[in-house]
Amino acid sequence: MSSPAPGGQRTDIKRRNNAKSKAQSQQQTPTSSRSAGFGGSSANLLKLYTDEAQGLKVDPLVVLFLAVGFIFSVIALHVIAKLTGKFTS
Amino acid sequence: MSYTNLLVRLIDLAKPFLPLLPEIELPLEQLTFDDKVMYTIGTSFLYLLAQLPIFGASKTTNDPIHWLRPVFGAEQNTLLEFGVFPIISSGLIFQILSGLKLIKINFNNRLDRELFQTLQKVFAIFQYAILTNIFLFTGYYGYNLTFWQYILINFQLIGTGSVFVFISEIIDKGYGFGSGSLTFITINISANFVTDIIALNSVKTTRGYESVGALVNLVKNLRNKPFKNAILESFTRSYLPNLTQVYLTIGIVLVLIYLQNFRLELPIRSNRVRSVSNVFPIKLLYTGSLPLLFSYVVLFYINILGYTIVNLVFKNDSNQIIVKILGQYITTGFNSNFIVEKPSILYFFSPSKNLFESLISPLRTIIFFATILITSTWFANIWSSISGSSPKDLAIQFKEQGISIAGRRDVSISKELQRVIPVAAVSGAAILATISEIGELFGTNGKSPAIIVAVGAAFGFLELIAADFQQGGGSQNFGSIFGQ
Numbered sequence: 163m164s165s166p167a168p169g170g171q172r173t174d175i176k177r178r179n180n181a182k183s184k185a186q187s188q189q190q191t192p193t194s195s196r197s198a199g200f201g202g203s204s205a206n207l208l209k210l211y212t213d214e215a216q217g218l219k220v221d222p223l224v225v226l227f228l229a230v231g232f233i234f235s236v237i238a239l240h241v242i243a244k245l246t247g248k249f250t251s
Numbered sequence: 252m253s254y255t256n257l258l259v260r261l262i263d264l265a266k267p268f269l270p271l272l273p274e275i276e277l278p279l280e281q282l283t284f285d286d287k288v289m290y291t292i293g294t295s296f297l298y299l300l301a302q303l304p305i306f307g308a309s310k311t312t313n314d315p316i317h318w319l320r321p322v323f324g325a326e327q328n329t330l331l332e333f334g335v336f337p338i339i340s341s342g343l344i345f346q347i348l349s350g351l352k353l354i355k356i357n358f359n360n361r362l363d364r365e366l367f368q369t370l371q372k373v374f375a376i377f378q379y380a381i382l383t384n385i386f387l388f389t390g391y392y393g394y395n396l397t398f399w400q401y402i403l404i405n406f407q408l409i410g411t412g413s414v415f416v417f418i419s420e421i422i423d424k425g426y427g428f429g430s431g432s433l434t435f436i437t438i439n440i441s442a443n444f445v446t447d448i449i450a451l452n453s454v455k456t457t458r459g460y461e462s463v464g465a466l467v468n469l470v471k472n473l474r475n476k477p478f479k480n481a482i483l484e485s486f487t488r489s490y491l492p493n494l495t496q497v498y499l500t501i502g503i504v505l506v507l508i509y510l511q512n513f514r515l516e517l518p519i520r521s522n523r524v525r526s527v528s529n530v531f532p533i534k535l536l537y538t539g540s541l542p543l544l545f546s547y548v549v550l551f552y553i554n555i556l557g558y559t560i561v562n563l564v565f566k567n568d569s570n571q572i573i574v575k576i577l578g579q580y581i582t583t584g585f586n587s588n589f590i591v592e593k594p595s596i597l598y599f600f601s602p603s604k605n606l607f608e609s610l611i612s613p614l615r616t617i618i619f620f621a622t623i624l625i626t627s628t629w630f631a632n633i634w635s636s637i638s639g640s641s642p643k644d645l646a647i648q649f650k651e652q653g654i655s656i657a658g659r660r661d662v663s664i665s666k667e668l669q670r671v672i673p674v675a676a677v678s679g680a681a682i683l684a685t686i687s688e689i690g691e692l693f694g695t696n697g698k699s700p701a702i703i704v705a706v707g708a709a710f711g712f713l714e715l716i717a718a719d720f721q722q723g724g725g726s727q728n729f730g731s732i733f734g735q
Contacts, residue, residue: 191357193350195367196639198358203346205640205676206539207430207711210342211372211420215365217274222290222421225275229297229414236330236407239306 261354262363265370272369275420282426284719291427294418295438301415302329305407307400309393313582313589315558318602321701322547324439330411332386334439335432337378338416340548342432343541345371347630350637372416379412380405385555389562428715433708440705444500447492447698456490465492489605489694496695500702503690507706510536510682515671518657519649528657533671535679538634540707542627542680543687543700545634549626550600557597558589605694620688624681631680635672642668683707 192198201212282290305328314327325334348354349367357363383405386392392404419431427434450464462468465485472481486494513535520528557577565571569579578595582588591598599618603609609616635641646665649655656667683703690699 191352192359192639193352193637193641194346194639195358195364197637197641197644198364200358200364203342203430203638204711205537205635205638206541206707207715208339208342208346208433208541208544209423209430210338210432211275211368211423212425213361213364213368214277214424215269215272215274215369217270217272217369219276220273220417222275222424222426225273225414225417225421226293226297229418230300232410232414233297233300233303233330236303236306239403240304243306 262356262366262370265366265373268373269365269369272372273417275417275424275426278425287427287719290421291434294422294427294431295434297418298324298331298415298435298438299442301331301411302326304328305330305332305392305404307392307396307403307407312391312393313580313587315391315562315580315589316551316554317588318697319547319551319554321440321443321697322436322544322704323551324436326439330407331439332408333379333382333412335415335419335435336548336551337375337382337412338419338432339436339544340551341371341375341378343545343548345374347633347637350633372420375416376409376413379409382555383408385559385563389559428719429712430708433704433711436701437705437708437712440701443698444702444705447500448497450492454491461488461491463491465494465497469494495693496698499690499693499695500698503686503699503702504706506686507703510679511710515675517667517671519654520657522653522655531654531656533668533675535675536683536707536710537640537672537676537679538631538638539711540683540704541634542631542676543623543683543707544704545630546623546626546684547700547704550622553600554597557600561597602691602696603694604696606692608694609692616688616692619691620684623688624684627680627684628677631676632673635676642666642672645672 195202195212196204201209203209308328312328316325317327319325319336320327320334323334323336323339325331325336345354345367349356349358356367358367387396387401387404392400396404415435419435421427422429422431422434446464448464448466451462451467453460453462462471468488468491469481469485472485475481476484511534514532515535516530516532518528519531558580561567561574561577561580565574567580568574576595578591578597579593580589581592583590590604591601594612594615599615600622602619603612603616642665645668649664650661655661656664659667687700687703690702691697
């Protein structure tokens with residue numbers, strides 16, 4: 163402690179401050195997945211689902227076809243209701 | 252200690268759903284420009300296709316959120332009853348909470364990120380379910396519904412909601428350009444914009460059949476009515492798109508394109524190569540149209556909460572004191588919109604029907620404008636510092652790429668950006684809020700904020716598309732169209 167730092171007291175303070183700010187910036191946790199470097203919302207676009215979680219992995223085309231299937235099932239409901247005359251309001 | 256434990260548990264709520272919810276696979280390699288265009292067109296087409304009438308609901312409904320629909324790409328009485336509101340609100344809320352460190356999430360940890368994403372997804376689907384049932388039990392789909400009608404309407408609306416959660420995930424994961432939910436809003440608003448002008452179909456009104464498209468209506472009026480009446484009527488009809496709204500929307504689009512070019516150019520130079528200098532643009536609309544979107548999320552929550560309390564708990568009974576305070580809903584004639592007409596809390600948080608109404612009740616105009624202004628500027632300020640394009644993040648990027656601001660030391664880059672970015676974001680948001688309110692003064696019923704959101708998102712997409720196109724899109728089929 164008693165031995166002076168090379169370069170004098172000023173450099174010592176500067177060094178200490180630098181080390182402190184470095185430690186501080188490392189401690190800070192990122193505020194969003196983009197600032198952690200993993201993609202996500204940017205300043206002007208809202209991106210929500212960008213990470214691959216361990217779930218049921220599905221191909222995007224499968225989802226698109228299922229979506230079309232879902233919409234057609236609703237159309238089918240309309241058609242069936244028209245034909246049988248049930249549920250009409 | 253127990254406090255932080257409690258907060259950690261919020262994302263753990265999503266843990267049971269983690270293995271159950273389908274996850275779109277990340278693309279193995281960067282998709283080609285053509286594939287991205289195809290995915291974007293395909294999903295947008297699906298969104299438009301989903302504008303089917305709901306099966307099993309009564310045809311005449313009292314619509315309490317008609318002026319909130321355009322912003323969220325929602326269509327009355329269709330499968331897209333709530334549009335992408337649940338997806339967007341859940342995303343915005345959780346990303347703000349995590350950015351403000353109100354929920355503790357370590358974004359460097361993979362499991363945390365996965366849980367956080369699943370939580371947003373689950374909450375979006377949950378909101379679809381809640382909203383559907385609020386509408387069912389307040390009699391929006393008619394009274395005396397049978398048990399099967401309840402089940403079927405639930406199945407259709409929650410099903411559609413979940414389907415679009417996953418489809419927006421497809422786009423978000425890099426199969427399309429940018430953001431899925433914003434793609435849907437943009438495509439819906441642009442389609443409606445064209446419909447408002449030149450729709451050829453006509454609707455039966457008390458004055459006989461009238462064309463829906465404002466321009467078509469003008470032509471029809473000019474042929475059938477005396478000149479002065481024809482012009483006046485095409486500009487003032489309140490129940491269908493009129494020319495005032497059309498001109499306002501076109502005006503807003505032009506103003507926004509003009510505003511997009513407002514930027515502050517910071518001179519930057521490379522640390523590695525000498526005498527290479529460039530500029531780094533900081534746009535005035537730094538946060539794009541997201542602040543306005545957030546304001547409408549807030550307004551949606553206020554209105555849906557009020558609607559639920561008034562209609563579900565108190566059955567819209569004007570004798571109840573709480574209904575008097577919150578506001579009693581009244582059905583209007585042609586569109587059967589469900590609105591609050593007497594001064595009360597909900598009255599102040601909804602826009603006026605036309606210019607006349609906004610002038611005779613200035614207090615309402617001011618309060619409505621203040622709500623939008625305060626929420627958007629607050630959001631812009633927060634978002635510019637948490638979204639991953641904050642001054643600090645940019646400073647890190649600059650350092651990695653060996654760039655610094657001319658005449659500044661490395662250390663002060665972050666400070667220099669901090670001086671510019673929040674100011675740009677906040678004033679940009681305030682300007683957008685003002686433009687939106689000018690539109691709402693004339694009674695555009697949510698169309699002016701919608702077009703602002705759409706144009707803002709479109710410019711965001713344009714940047715991405717341009718960047719993608721430069722990375723070898725020129726050799727592709729769709730790319731060659733852009734090149735010419």
